[in-house]
Amino acid sequence: MNMRLSYGMGFILLFIPCSLLVAFTHYPALKALLNSFWNNGSSFRPSRFVGLDNYETLLEDDKLMQVLINSFIYAIGTVPLAIALAIGMALLVNSKLPATGLMRLSFFLPTMLPMVAVANIWLFFYAPGIGLASQLLNAVGLPSINFLGSTDTSLVSMMVVAVWKEAGLFMIFYLAALQSIPTNLKDAARLEGAGSVRIFFTVVMPLLRPTTIFVAVNALINAFRLVDHIVVMTRGGPSNSSSLLLYYIYEVTFGFRDFAYGATLTVLMVVILGILAAFQFWVLDRKAHYQ
Template sequence: MNKRLPIGLAFVLLVLPCSLLVAFTHYPALRALANSFWNNGSSRRPSKFVGWDNYRAMMEDDRLAQVLANSAIYALGTVPLAIGLAIGMALLVNSKLPATGLMRLSFFMPTMLPMVAVANIWLFFYAPGIGLASQILSVFGLPPINFLGSTDTSLASMMVVAVWKEAGLFMIFYLAALQAVPANLKDAARLEGAGHVRVFFDVVLPLLRPTTIFVAVNALINAFRLVDHIIVMTRGGPNNSSALLLYYIYEVTFAHRDFAYGATLTVLMVVILGAMAAVQFWILDRKAHYQ
């Protein structure tokens, strides 16, 4: 059995992680909460306590409504797509096909690139008329699509970039999980007459569930956390069609210098992420089968 730590040592060991947590998570969160009740001061306009004004402004903010809708579409679109693609790629590189090493490398490559580099590659890809996408379309006699310049396609274009970037990383987790699936379970299923598809859905997929939950949690966090490509490629435009919540917070806080409203939006983001985390942990507790 484990030896119990003396209480003093436990305290000492906890001080460092706790102080980091307080300094970089709890204090800023509480500070944001406090700031959200003040308005934004400057040399020409002193800051004053405004109570719920910022929250009232938030309720009436049309732009925020669009940003939240965009974020929801973005998360709901990128998470399942990235997971589906990751499982597909993992199955492919786990198969007995030739050149799986090369496949692993090329699938994993986008993950290794910094998001800003990825965004610049895709910027070139999407450029209407001159980019690769337009050239591929023109081979088939199709007109170029103004991917980033149209409100219909800009958000979807951002989602494709995110999926392309993320799926490779998730593939690695699935690959590890696939290799841990016991062969005898699959053999047993085959003996019972199950085909490939049946084996996958009834044996392999349930065993991948802990991985799927882990990946889904990460993908969802990334959907809110990663906005570098938005900054590089569209700056939320055109007409806010590709603006996500974190990008909006960045713009309001650092470009518009409206720290009070930025703090209010941050509180909203913390509440949303907290609620999602609670739901996810609830599912995690009920559904995950760890061995």
């Protein structure tokens, strides 16, 4: 009886999260795939099956090409930098320096702030002429820069905000991984004459690869799903220089009310993320060392 009760409780505990996963992840993805083969209907004109017409529109969409380029530049610029900064902060707070507890809180604080609040904070920082960034430039004799109003700096400015917010979260994962590394491995390396730098690259980094895979996949997903900061700070401008893929989907679906093309763009984003995640696992997982 107790065994049956245990199986029943296990089934219930599995059924609830699986149901939520299907309802809020798998079903919407399948629905978007089906909607991508129909045109945009209305109350006066029902939607009709158009086959691959929406996908042909993808190939002719010049704005989409710019958005994809922006998204890949954003991902390439933020993911490695956030990971490197997170590892550096984790090493710092895992050391025997004084006030490491205060440092952990300071590094993790940006992660606890809401996305919209972070965007508004950096709006004041980037404000031309009166913002902190302009004040710092003026202090060293340089002219003010309209960081969010220039096509040359708007995307880079958004990347800085993302790294500032996400690095603290990734630091927590790396800190946990560092604390789980057996100290006898480092001690053995020291007995062999290895210095701190060599121990880090030959002992610590290989053992951090499983964490790096997890962090890299999550950072990549975050890079493609950014929309809050763009809505508050730039709205994709100027001249679509800071528009990313999810914001473009949001703009097409809810701004232009083109639900069919929005579904097609959603399918494209899912495919891109799937390919990139599989590539990351294939490249990194082959060299990962699991304990």
